[in-house]
């Protein structure tokens with residue numbers, strides 16, 4: 001029995017490591033994980049959408065608190081819900097590329113990933129008339145070839161602040177999501193949420209608690225591209 005539990009535990013660990021968005025490569029200077037700024041600015045990011053029910057609910061909360069966010073969309077879901085992508089743009093948010101079908105880089109060839117990135121960029125442009133400037137690899141997996149592609153195609157690779165992974169996709173409870181963000185918040189953080197397929201109600205409820213509180217503390221919520229533009233200039237040496 002104990003042996004069986006041990007195997008189960010190992011199996012669970014393997015699954016967690018491979019399936020978790022935190023199973024990312026180590027920080028790299030070409031990849032943005034957070035932004036060094038003196039200003040009380042943070043970036044809310046939402047991956048894997050749009051979701052027909054919960055993305056509009058998220059947009060309602062963002063509008064209520066004058067918050068701008070970045071949506072790392074999947075091309076296939078923009079094709080299903082183009083009107084939501086258009087609403088995101090119309091309300092001042094940023095749309096970013098998260099591939100067409102959410103394959104992890106370790107499971108597909110770089111050529112397939114390149115195709116997916118280009119296909120999704122075209123879909124986003126067709127639907128919203130905006131060209132995405134920012135890309136986040138599914139699961140956070142990247143390699144040198146992907147960074148070379150990013151340089152070639154002039155998009156910025158953006159991850160998330162490692163302590164700001166809310167793991168909302170695991171439905172840990174509203175308070176847990178709120179506490180993850182609130183207990184670790186720093187200027188320039190990039191916070192990871194999901195508006196993926198399925199039930200994202202905990203994410204919506206967490207935002208309803210977080211946004212008024214953080215706004216009262218003086219934080220402003222900006223898109224990733226805006227946040228990057230606010231990076232503190234290093235004094236010339």
Ligand code: ZN
Nearest residue numbers: 047048138139
């Ligand atoms: Zn994702």
